[in-house]
Amino acid sequence: MKAQLQSLVLQALQSLRASGQWSLPDPLPAISIELPKQKEHGDYATTVCMALAKSMRVNPRALAQAVADAFPGKGLFQSIEIAGPGFLNFRLKPAAWHLVVEDILRQGERFGAASPAQADKIMVEYVSANPTGPLHVGHGRGAVVGDVIATLLQWAGHDVTREFYVNDAGAQIQNLGASIHARYRELLGLPFEIPEDGYKGDYLIPLARELQSKHGADKAEATPETIAEFARFGARRLLDRINDDLLALGVRMDSYSSEQAMVEAGGVENALQTLRGSGFIYPHDGAEWFKSKELGDEKDRVVVRSDGRTTYLASDIAYHKNKLDRGYTRLINIWGADHHGYIARVKAAVAALGLDPGRLQVVLTQMVNVVRQVVDENGQVHAEAVKSSKREGNFVVLREVIDEAGRDATRFFFVMRSAASQLDFDVELARKQSNDNPVFYVQYGHARVCSILRKAEEDGIPIPPASPEALAPLVHEDELNLIQLIGSLPEVIQNCAARLEPHHLVFFLDQTVAAFHAWYQKGAADPSLRVLCEDRTAAGARLLLASAIRQALANGLTVLGVSAPERM
């Protein structure tokens, strides 16, 4: 509806220009359509006349009046008013809203999705954890944010691939091998020492036990070969475990990209050659440096150490080159906020490869605090935070949270706040099956609509085919507001996709359910306002609206990857 209005305003402005009486700038500015906070200001408003009047040096109200006079498609509008300093306020006729309901029901499960007019080939890369331990809650947030952003982009009409970059090369993996080896020696009753920067968590013990039953004491000596073997074994097992956790979250990747495989295929050397060829790499102090400073980074960075080993950045340059070589026109990376300092150098890498660094967008997810509420003797509620720190082994494991709160609640909580804000994850609240849990509030709304539709069927109340006549009884303010709300789902999805911000969709769902509950509740006081009321014509129209509400809620929940139960 917003988009339609936008094009009508545009047509009006163009016809003003054609009339020759107004010297409108060319090109015209973007026409923003807004939702007035107060209903007296109409269903929609535009501020474009105020913006234009400034540059044209004319009276904004006079311009607004001219736009209103020239407005096409007046039949849809109950009123078009000039207000305040130059707002143009639109109020639609009920019949115009009825078309929205028809449209939603016609589109069904596709309602909210855009036709792929200008599809980009996009890679969303997320999770990308080292296979050196279980996922913790921070990874979980990244996983869900990435997954939902990928879905949003698909719904916005793009061609999207979800990829997990497996950091299975380098020092971390060596540490893993050495740590497992230490545990292995421990099981053998030999003296052992977990490396200083190794992995101290208990989760390595079962892996060591497996190796013990396989090899006995044959591998007691820490040869480089043995460490490498243990590292490969551990990385494989831990990656399996990571995938189990992702599956429990409902996160499914399309593709995995192994750093080790890329190294072995010569990808890193190849990328370095390319940059040497274009003069972005120079030797200094026995190492090789990437000229990232002249491409926007704070300083230059080492890519080949003085001992000849490449750095993590070298791999990452190669990996991003690899993604671009595979034909992706947009790269979206979901990273934990602790990696923010890394953005500039990877963007510099993209630029050094001769491409627009704007092709790479990085979404940073801020820290997750898992909190548990404790009520003291004064009734004061305190949130106890559990800090996560992977190295020390006392982190909050994602799996524990999923097992406790469930998949739906975990996903919902991870996307309900802006990724830029730190998140307090209240496990007690997430598992609560009650009204103060926002997940259940939304799901209950969906189940309740389903219940009405079910009751209608049981009672033999027919739902007519959607048509202007069948929908004509929908004239109540609550009903028209509800239509406006659910009709905005496509805009909400577009907006979320464009901004890479899923949380707006959560607010849409919450707001829609609240409006539905309020509408429903009016029927308790006045039976003539019930969906299943005596007047079967009205009942039919309201059942059509209920179906459309159900569809909007179900589609929104589907994008979030949260189930839409028919009963609870």
Next chain:
RNA sequence: GCGCCCGUAGCUCAGUUGGAUAGAGCGUCGGACUACGAAUCCGAAGGCCCAAGGUUCGAAUCCUUGCGGGCGCGCCA
């Protein structure tokens, strides 16, 4: 010291990329069930939008400075 994020109701957070009288949930107080599902709804109280300047018809939103909190700043990943 430098960089990024955050600062909005008692608490947790939205705020449609600069619009009209700043919103929601929780919590508090007061109401509505012989039910189209009360896992709900209605109402009340609660604000110097961290501070000070600036930009303009108009600022929670943009700019500058400062304050407070978080996270980073390696030839680690």
